[in-house]
Amino acid sequence: MMETRALYQGEQAAARQGEFIRRVYHWMALGLAATALVALYVASSPGLMRLIFGNSLLFFGLIIGELALVFVISAGIGRLQAATAALLFFLYSGLNGLTLSVIFLAYTQASIASTFLVTAGTFALTSFYGYATHKDLTSWGNFLFMGLIGIILASLVNFFFHSSTVYWVVTYAGIIVFVGLAAYDTQKLKDMALAGFADEEAERKSAVMGALALYLDFINLFLMLLRVLGRRED
DSSP, X not given: OHHHHHHHHHHHHHHHHHHHHHHHHHHHHHHHHHHHHHHHXXXXXXXXXXXXXXXXXXXXXXXXXXXHHHHHHHHHTTTSOHHHHHHHHHHHHHHHHHHHTTHHHHBOHHHHHHHHHHHHHHHHHHHHHHHHOOXXXXXXXXXXXXXXXXXXXXXXXXXXXXXXXXXXXXXXXXXXXXXXHHHHHHHHHHHHHHHOOSSHHHHHHHHHHHHHHHHHHHHHHHHHHHHHHOOBOO
């Protein structure tokens, strides 16, 4: 009887985990779709491209707006309604599409598409590893966080010095870090689902936050791989 109950509880926990992860991926996929559609629309509109990238004040204003939205969602998730968090997530995804459209000025559309497919495959495999492995990836957290900070600082410094060596070190280190984060964040979300949520509203908000984390992992991995695999426009 006890074994049957334990088996049933294990099946229920697995079902909760699976449902939560599917919800996270649902939001993440919608966010990526929003980003791609906005980027493609802007790239096909020369007037918009000139407006955004011909005005440095507007461009950097969009970047600051994106960072502010991530901060608002992350820091204020406890006070936000799930619907509001989802709306802000989509707003962020759209703004990101505006700024990411710049890649169409630098790389061929074919190489952007092929790199996206490589990113999707790599992300899927590493995220599946994070979900399926029985190894505790908690110890990866500090290493990946320090790596992320190092990448940000090195990128900021190289913005002024334009060192090709630093550029490629940051690129390959970034690929390693964001591949690791895809697995780490997925396992963290799986453990979160196993622990349970206070109510349906809390679960929905957690799904949006999880989608934002995986979305950022995916986008940054894509940008790092694009540096390696992308073909420059002539």
